Amino acid sequence: xxxxxxxxxxxxxxxxxxxxxxxxxxxxxxxxxxxxxxxxxxxxxxxxxxxxxxxxxxxxxxxxxxxxxxxxxxxxxxxxxxxxxxxxxxxxxxxxxxxxxxxxxxxxxxxxxxxxxxxxxxxxxxxxxxxxxxxxxxxxxxxxxxxxxxxxxxxxxxxxxxxxxxxxxxxxxxxxxxxxxxxxxxxxxxxxxxxxxxxxxxxxxxxxxxxxxxxxxxxxxxxxxxxxxxxxxxxxxxxxxxxxxxxxxxxxxxxxxxxxxxxxxxxxxxxxxxxxxxxxxxxxxxxxxxxxxxxxxxxxxxxxxxxxxxxxxxxxxxxxxxxxxxxxxxxxxxxxxxxxxxxxxxxxxxxxxxxxxxxxxxxxxxxxxxxxxxxxxxxxxxxxxxxxxxxxxxxxxxxxxxxxxxxxxxxxxxxxxxxxxxxxxxxxx
Amino acid sequence: xxxxxxxxxxxxxxxxxxxxxxxxxxxxxxxxxxxxxxxxxxxxxxxxxxxxxxxxxxxxxxxxxxxxxxxxxxxxxxxxxxxxxxxxxxxxxxxxxxxxxxxxxxxxxxxxxxxxxxxxxxxxxxxxxxxxxxxxxxxxxxxxxxxxxxxxxxxxxxxxxxxxxxxxxxxxxxxxxxxxxxxxxxxxxxxxxxxxxxxxxxxxxxxxxxxxxxxxxxxxxxxxxxxxxxxxxxxxxxxxxxxxxxxxxxxxxxxxxxxxxxxxxxxxxxxxxxxxxxxxxxxxxxxxxxxxxxxxxxxxxxxxxxxxxxxxxxxxxxxxxxxxxxxxxxxxxxxxxxxxxxxxxxxxxxxxxxxxxxxxxxxxxxxxxxxxxxxxxxxxxxxxxxxxxxxxxxxxxxxxxxxxxxxxxxxxxxxxxxxxxxxxxxxxx
Numbered sequence: 001x002x003x004x005x006x007x008x009x010x011x012x013x014x015x016x017x018x019x020x021x022x023x024x025x026x027x028x029x030x031x032x033x034x035x036x037x038x039x040x041x042x043x044x045x046x047x048x049x050x051x052x053x054x055x056x057x058x059x060x061x062x063x064x065x066x067x068x069x070x071x072x073x074x075x076x077x078x079x080x081x082x083x084x085x086x087x088x089x090x091x092x093x094x095x096x097x098x099x100x101x102x103x104x105x106x107x108x109x110x111x112x113x114x115x116x117x118x119x120x121x122x123x124x125x126x127x128x129x130x131x132x133x134x135x136x137x138x139x140x141x142x143x144x145x146x147x148x149x150x151x152x153x154x155x156x157x158x159x160x161x162x163x164x165x166x167x168x169x170x171x172x173x174x175x176x177x178x179x180x181x182x183x184x185x186x187x188x189x190x191x192x193x194x195x196x197x198x199x200x201x202x203x204x205x206x207x208x209x210x211x212x213x214x215x216x217x218x219x220x221x222x223x224x225x226x227x228x229x230x231x232x233x234x235x236x237x238x239x240x241x242x243x244x245x246x247x248x249x250x251x252x253x254x255x256x257x258x259x260x261x262x263x264x265x266x267x268x269x270x271x272x273x274x275x276x277x278x279x280x281x282x283x284x285x286x287x288x289x290x291x292x293x294x295x296x297x298x299x300x301x302x303x304x305x306x307x308x309x310x311x312x313x314x315x316x317x318x319x320x321x322x323x324x325x326x327x328x329x330x331x332x333x334x335x336x337x338x339x340x341x342x343x344x345x346x347x348x349x350x351x352x353x354x355x356x357x358x359x360x361x362x363x364x365x366x367x368x369x370x371x372x373x374x375x376x377x378x379x380x381x382x383x384x385x386x387x388x389x390x391x392x393x394x395x396x397x398x399x400x401x402x403x404x405x406x407x408x409x410x411x412x413x414x415x416x417x418x419x420x421x422x423x424x425x426x427x428x429x
Numbered sequence: 430x431x432x433x434x435x436x437x438x439x440x441x442x443x444x445x446x447x448x449x450x451x452x453x454x455x456x457x458x459x460x461x462x463x464x465x466x467x468x469x470x471x472x473x474x475x476x477x478x479x480x481x482x483x484x485x486x487x488x489x490x491x492x493x494x495x496x497x498x499x500x501x502x503x504x505x506x507x508x509x510x511x512x513x514x515x516x517x518x519x520x521x522x523x524x525x526x527x528x529x530x531x532x533x534x535x536x537x538x539x540x541x542x543x544x545x546x547x548x549x550x551x552x553x554x555x556x557x558x559x560x561x562x563x564x565x566x567x568x569x570x571x572x573x574x575x576x577x578x579x580x581x582x583x584x585x586x587x588x589x590x591x592x593x594x595x596x597x598x599x600x601x602x603x604x605x606x607x608x609x610x611x612x613x614x615x616x617x618x619x620x621x622x623x624x625x626x627x628x629x630x631x632x633x634x635x636x637x638x639x640x641x642x643x644x645x646x647x648x649x650x651x652x653x654x655x656x657x658x659x660x661x662x663x664x665x666x667x668x669x670x671x672x673x674x675x676x677x678x679x680x681x682x683x684x685x686x687x688x689x690x691x692x693x694x695x696x697x698x699x700x701x702x703x704x705x706x707x708x709x710x711x712x713x714x715x716x717x718x719x720x721x722x723x724x725x726x727x728x729x730x731x732x733x734x735x736x737x738x739x740x741x742x743x744x745x746x747x748x749x750x751x752x753x754x755x756x757x758x759x760x761x762x763x764x765x766x767x768x769x770x771x772x773x774x775x776x777x778x779x780x781x782x783x784x785x786x787x788x789x790x791x792x793x794x795x796x797x798x799x800x801x802x803x804x805x806x807x808x809x810x811x812x813x814x815x816x817x818x819x820x821x822x823x824x825x826x827x828x829x830x831x832x833x834x835x836x837x838x839x840x841x842x843x844x845x846x847x848x849x850x851x852x853x854x855x856x857x858x
Contacts, residue, residue, distance in 0.1 A: 107704035109646055109711040135648075170707065204650075208706045217538055219564075219827035220718050221633075221801035223694035226828070230697045230715070234663055265652035268659045269706035275536035277637045277698035277716040277759060278599065278801075279827040282538040286659070287706040289649050330706060372650035372707075398648035398708040399655070 006359050006418060012149035013414045020145040020413060021128070021406060023047070027137045028121040028130040032103050034075070037167050040103050041082045044165040047144065048086030051151075053163060056085045060167070060178045068181060070382050072172035072208075072332040083175055085184060086163040088147070094159035094425030095345075096186035098385070099147075099416075100176065100375060101140035102169030105132030106398050113400040127395075127403040134394025134404035139192030140165055142392065142409055146416035150426065158425035162186060169375050171208070171330045176375035180383055188349040188423060189379040192391030192412055194404060195368055197361070199353060200389035202256035202337035202369035203376060204263065205292035207301060208330035210285055211236060211309060213273075214322050217282035226280035227318030230273040233284050236324065239312035240266055240288065243304065247292075254293035256337055256369040263371050264291035291371060294335030302328070336377035338386060339367075346386035349423065353388055356418035360411050365390075390415070435788050435847060441578035442843045449574040449842060450557070450835060452476070456566045457550040457559040461532050463504075466596050469532050470511045473594040476573065477515030480580075482592060485514040489596070489607045497610060499811050501601035501637075501761040512604055514613060515592040517576070523588035523854030524774075525615035527814070528576075528845075529605065529804060530569035531598030534561030535827050542829040556824075556832040563823025563833035568621030569594055571821065571838055575845035579855065587854035591615060598804050600637070600759045605804035609812055617778040617852060618808040621820030621841055623833060624797055626790070628782060629818035631685035631766035631798040632805060633692065634721035636730060637759035639714055640665060640738065642702075643751050646711035655709035656747030659702040662713050665753065668741035669695055669717065672733065676721075683722035685766055685798040692800050693720035720800060723764030731757070765806035767815060768796075775815035778852065782817055785847035789840050794819075819844070 030040035041057065049055045060081040065071055084103075090096070108118040108131045116122050121130035128138075143163060150156065162184050166175030193200070213236075215229030244266035246252070257263040266288065273284030292301050306326055313319035338346065357365040376387035392408040459469035470486065478484045489510040494500055513532075519525070537547035537560045545551050550559035557567075572592060579585060591613050595604030622629070642665075644658030673695035675681070686692040695717065702713030721730050735755055742748035767775065786794040805816035821837040 106708055109704055109708070113643070113646075113711055170705075206707070214542070217542075217828040218825070219801060220694050220696040220698070220720075221799060223696055224691060228697060230700050231666065234666070237660070237663070262653060265649050267649040267652055267707065267709060268657060268703075269649070269708055269710055270703035271659050271710075271713070272701045274697075274699035274716070275538055276599075276827070277718040278635070278696065279535055279538070279698055280696060281698055281700075282542055282829065284700070287703070289706040291649075370650060372648060396647070398705070399646040400711065 001421060008153055009149060009417045009421060010360065010414045012152045013410060013417055015152055016145050016148045017410055020141050024128060024133065024138055024141040025121045027140065028133045029119055031119040032105055032132065033107055034104055034171060035080050037103050038080060038082055041084045041165060044103065045084045048163060053086030053088055056087065058083055060174060065174060065177050065181050068177060070173065070177050070378055072174060072330055073328050074174065075171055075329050081167050083167060083178055084165040085179060088157060088161040090157050090159040090424065091427050092159065094157065095188065095423050096160040097420065097424055098162045098164060098184060098186040098189040099143040100164040100166065100189055100191045101136050101143055102175065102375060103165045104167050104170050105135065106170050109400060115401055126406050128406055129401055129403045131402055134194040134402055135397035136193050136391060138194065138404045138409045139391045142192050142413040142416050146413050146420055149417045150420065151429065154429050155426040156429050157420055158427045160186065161424060166375065173333055173375055173378060176378040180378055185383060186385060187345055189385050189387040190416065190419065191374055191376055191387060191389045192416065193374050193389050194391045194394035194397060195370060195389065196393040197408060197412060198366040198368040199350065200370050201339040201367045202254065202294055203335060203373050204371055205294065205296060205298065205335035206331040206333045206373045207290050207292065207298065208287065209305065210287050210327040210329055212325040212327060213284045213319065215280060215282045216318055218280045220278045220280060223280050229281045229284040232316055232319055233286055235316060236309055236312045237268055239308050243308045254295060256339055257293060265371065266290045292335055294337040296335060298332060298334060333373045334377060334381060336380045338380060341380065341386055349386045349388055352422040353390060353419050355422060356415040359418055360414045430850060437582055438578060438846045438850060439789065439843045441581045442839060442846055444581055445574050445577045446839055449570050453557060453562065453567055453570040454550045456569065457562045458548055460548040461534050461561065462536055463533055463600060464509050466532050467509060467511055470513045470594060473513045473532065477592060482515030482517055485516065487512055489603060494603060494606050494610050497606060499602065499606050499807055501603060501759055502757050503603065504600055504758050510596050510604065512596060512607055513594040514608060517586060517590040519586050519588040519590065519853065520856050521588065523586065524617065524852050525589040526849065526853055527591045527593060527613060527615040527618040528572035529593040529595065529618055529620045530565050530572055531604065531804060532594045533596050533599050534564065535599050538829060544830055555835050557835055558830055558832045560831055563623040563831055564826035565622050565820065567623065567833045567838045568820045571621050571842040571845050575842050575849055578846045579849065580858065583858050584855040585858050586849055587856045589615065590853060595804065602762055602804055602807060605807040609807055614812060615814060616774055618814050618816040619845065619848065620803055620805055620816060620818045621845065622803050622818050623820045623823035623826060624799060624818060625822040626837060626841060627795040627797040628779065629799050630768040630796045631683065631723055632764060632802050633800055634723065634725060634727065634764035635760040635762045635802045636719050636721065636727065637716065638734065639716050639756040639758055641754040641756060642713045642748065644709060644711045645747055647709045649707045649709060652709050658710045658713040661745055661748055662715055664745060665738055665741045666697055668737050672737045683724060685768055686722060694800065695719045721764055723766040725764060727761060727763060762802045763806060763810060765809045767809060770809065770815055778815045778817055781851040782819060782848050784851060785844040788847055789843045
């Protein structure tokens with residue numbers, strides 16, 4: 001590819017970028033929290049269909065994936081969990097590619113903490129604000145408009161390209177897993193999660209679990225004879241944090257995180273308990289997220305978590321005889337390190353992305369070991385497919401006033417278009 | 430009153446007792462938690478009307494009571510807060526009497542912790558099980574059937590008697606306050622709350638408040654840069670318990686509680702917070718109940734609570750600049766000590782109850798300073814009316830498998846009938 005060709009592609013992204021921003025705003029306006037992704041998926045299917053891609057829209061069948069490695073226990077009903085894939089069939093000359101992104105967004109939280117409504121995206125000083133604008137609807141937009149830019153020049157990928165818009169990335173990953181089960185495979189995958197135009201070389205595993213505590217309810221007048229299920233949570237939370245501290249010790253770190261003093265975060269993300277101010281509460285439930293290093297065995301981790309809770313409970317007068325119940329619901333995700341993939345496919349894919357990034361930015365591609373998980377693990381661990389996580393700069397993802405930098409979205413779209421051209425090859429339309 | 434008369438009354442209670450137990454079972458089957466008292470109040474109004482009492486059934490008007498001493502901030506809507514009073518007009522010879530009881534019950538909590546459904550009362554080994562059976566539908570039954578027993582003998586009270594079935598005892602007391610506002614006054618009040626056939630000589634004040642905390646939400650991957658609103662509650666709860674410890678010190682105790690090492694209980698009764706396991710939670714709310722001694726000023730207590738929370742928050746990096754919000758919702762109740770009422774009316778009322786109790790039991794009436802509040806404070810503090818709290822033996826009130834001892838209900842009904850006879854005098858029907 002000549003530098004003239006590359007420049008044409010960069011300009012073609014510029015030419016479609018206003019439409020890309022409009023698309024991103026419309027997509028962000030769909031409040032696609034878990035279970036509410038349908039309207040956003042309808043929009044995606046419509047946009048893919050209008051471009052002539054073969055659209056596959058299906059509801060995830062839990063029974064079809066429950067036996068597969070990487071499956072996470074399901075939260076709630078799946079009748080509304082819909083994936084969308086648009087397929088471009090190439091002439092077969094290049095290497096095939098999956099362009100993956102997730103449509104689900106995390107809850108917006110209290111509205112009064114947002115400067116403007118989370119699902120009414122607005123642009124200010126070059127940033128678009130809105131829940132999901134960064135994580136990761138900008139990535140879905142850059143995937144789609146990278147292809148549009150090539151088409152604007154009269155080109156299409158020479159190989160097969162599968163455009164995936166999946167659900168469940170934020171809680172289980174079962175959306176990406178369902179794509180694997182449905183047979184979608186390629187020589188590489190690109191996932192533009194918002195990590196500031198850096199290539200993610202390692203990601204953590206994640207476990208979600210709920211701790212259900214019982215208490216001995218009484219009238220508060222006799223509180224001393226009862227057992228408060230809410231307050232019983234406090235020493236268990238402290239014990240979990242001690243475990244978090246141990247797991248982060250230097251001698252337990254994965255090499256990609258050797259210099260990260262606190263990669264594994266334990267988060268108490270939800271709590272509820274009790275019914276009445278003047279009754280000693282009979283129940284409390286709290287939700288925990290814990291990170292794991294790549295290579296850390298999930299079953300071993302779960303056994304340690306259970307032992308920590310059991311030991312803490314054994315020091316509590318009521319819990320000693322009424323053990324906490326631990327429910328695994330959601331993420332049951334192993335860590336994944338692209339850095340450990342020495343295959344030719346991985347080496348080549350990284351090299352092509354490095355070239356693309358350099359052409360756009362004039363600087364080398366930075367690498368990053370992230371402290372979260374992404375759907376990359378499904379491609380990397382369970383389909384022998386190198387998965388490149390590379391997306392725009394965003395701020396306050398999962399927070400309020402989530403925002404994504406539009407010039408960064410432009411550059412990622414340009415790098416993606418160049419990567420497609422290099423990886424897949426181009427045919428004249 | 431001759432011992433022959435007394436024996437007749439005791440036997441008359443026996444004669445109506447099967448019907449009383451049936452009545453109690455039916456009343457307990459109405460799930461009259463806060464906001465759901467209507468069917469139980471309909472039943473009460475019907476039973477009172479069928480006996481020929483003049484029935485007053487009205488919806489509490491918050492505006493009419495909000496300015497009165499003893500008012501507590503209202504929780505939720507009041508459109509469904511219905512009081513029922515049945516009036517017996519006497520010939521005017523004796524002393525008038527209010528027979529008061531509350532129809533509201535506290536939430537039943539998790540059903541799986543009950544041996545049998547909480548609103549399907551059952552009798553086993555002489556106890557009736559069910560939410561509210563003890564607290565305090567048995568008291569409503571004993572008030573009503575004490576009058577029935579006298580009628581069974583062909584007697585009625587010579588003075589006015591006001592039978593009150595009120596809402597809101599468990600959260601504000603505004604039901605009893607609304608009866609005062611509506612003009613119901615008498616020379617004494619009897620409230621058969623379930624305190625094991627002891628006379629309550631003092632009761633605590635109670636404050637309810639909510640603590641609203643904010644956090645700084647982020648993706649858990651960057652938990653260190655956020656602030657967890659759920660975990661921020663932990664040091665505040667600890668600080669409140671330190672305050673509880675101070676308030677219970679010997680030098681701060683009311684004389685009726687001099688030997689009680691821990692009369693004032695602070696209860697964390699409810700909590701909720703967060704939306705998503707993998708987001709650092711942006712909010713947490715917990716509900717607190719705190720006891721106060723009689724004579725302890727509510728405003729001083731609130732100022733101390735606020736100072737304690739403010740100080741604890743000042744040591745927290747995020748709360749320091751984002752102060753907890755304290756919302757008073759529900760009990761704003763002063764303590765009340767019948768023991769401090771030296772008036773002739775109080776002395777006489779206590780004496781008559783002592784006689785009645787002795788006649789039933791052959792033993793002296795025990796006295797008790799309780800660690801809860803009751804509606805007695807409205808009569809005692811705001812209407813100059815001695816309020817005798819004296820009711821049956823119950824277990825696990827506010828807990829699961831709440832139960833009331835039926836023989837105790839029988840004895841309390843007998844003592845109440847004797848008390849009415851002595852206090853009000855009797856006329857032949």
